[in-house]
Amino acid sequence: MKDYGKKLSLSERVTYRFAWSVLWALSKIIFRFRVVDKKNFPAEGAYILSPVHRSYLDTPVGGMVTARRQRFMGKESLWKNKFSGTLLSLVGAFPVERGTADRAALRACQEILERGEPLVMFPEGTRRHGPIVKKEEMHAGPAFVSLRTGTPIVPMGIAGTDYAWPPGTSKIKPHKVILVVGEPIYPKVFEGRVPRRAVDELTEELRQKLQVVFDQAQEILGKPALPEPSNLEKDD
Secondary structure (H helix, E strand, O other): OOOOOOOOOHHHHHHHHHHHHHHHHHHHHHHOOEEEOHHHOOOOOOOEEEEOOOOOOHHHHHHHHOOOOOEEEEEHHHHOOHHHHHHHHHHOEEEEOOOOOHHHHHHHHHHHHHOOOOEEOOOOOOOOOOOOOOHHHOOOHHHHHHHHHOOOEEEEEEEOHHHHOOOOOOOOOOOOOEEEEOOOEOOOOOOOOOOHHHHHHHHHHHHHHHHHHHHHHHHHHOOOOOOOOOOOOOOO
């Protein structure tokens, strides 16, 4: 198995903290982002941060909720360039070959969590649209990994990123962003194989709590998430 969780050296930690601080400042200026209920993050150890996904900005702006390096998956092809690969690894990304079995990616996630690192997993998979977290668009990955590792899931609502980078456009513009951190969801403990029923139940619990924090974020922002444009091409 690949090494997905190499610890950062002192110089890498300093570089990461500097890069994070610069991005935090830029995000604060451009998006005037506000984090609500940050206290809900577990004090230490691993957790799975599960945000709603309405924009490509959700990953960089969502990463500003904590100075801890959070891990997230990226296409393996992005590591072909040495510079970009080094930069992505520094900020917490790890490569997953596109088109491989989901179980390989889930094993990578499990390994990272077992090392005590936070992990970002979007339960809706790809970008979605509108103010509702739909049951049919939820993926079981976060719940499955949570149950396998005993790691809590932290739901997070994000409002405003779709206005800052509207679907179907290529331009980013300044716009206020609200991030609401929900209370951690602690999974049941199973010995041996995790029942599918437990995965489905936890996925539904996550969906419901994700909707709550998403509603809060939209309410604070003062506007609902943008609907899907009729001519928008679907993500692959």
